[in-house]
Amino acid sequence: MGYWYLAIAIVSEVIATLALKASDGFSQFFYSAICVIGYVAAFYFLSLVLKTVPxxxxxxxxxxxxxxxxxxxxxxxxxxxxxxxxxxxxxLILAGVAVMNLYSKTAAH
Known part of the structure; x- marks a missing residue:
């Protein structure tokens, strides 16, 4: 279940970051609200991930x-x-993530 939560955390963070750009320095309420909600969701789901994933x-x-x-x-x-x-x-970042997940014994825990 940890990696499902990780996927939700990633999507939430991506939405929040894109909304941060659209918020124009938090001057646009709608995008600012999406940003805050997205980051809260991202960190909440990341906290669930850390129960099972290093x-x-x-x-x-x-x-x-x-x-x-x-x-x-x-x-x-x-x-x-x-x-x-x-x-x-x-x-290279993507390759590093792939190497960790495919070959690292740490990722298997």
Whole structure:
């Protein structure tokens, strides 16, 4: 169940981060509210994840996937397309998350 909660935490954090951009410095109430609710949900579900998944693994997956998803969605919504070095860097982050989950004995606990 921990990885399902992690997926919810990641999606909540991504929504909150995208809403943070749209909130225009918390001057737009609707997007500010989505931002706050999203971050509260993200941390709540992350706290549930940490009952069964090691904190280092959970945080690495959460942060890594959040970076990839926010960058990809920002490219579509905000037209903030990452350049080649940024894409390579994010690919390396994704590869690191994959290596941890596929080969680390820590991730299996």
């Amino acid at each position: 904190v280092g693994i959970a945080y690495a997956v959460w942060a890594g996937m959040g970076i990839i998803l926010v960058a990809a969605i920002s490219a579509i919504i905000y037209k903030q397309v990452p350049d080649l070095p940024a894409i390579i860097g994010m690919g």
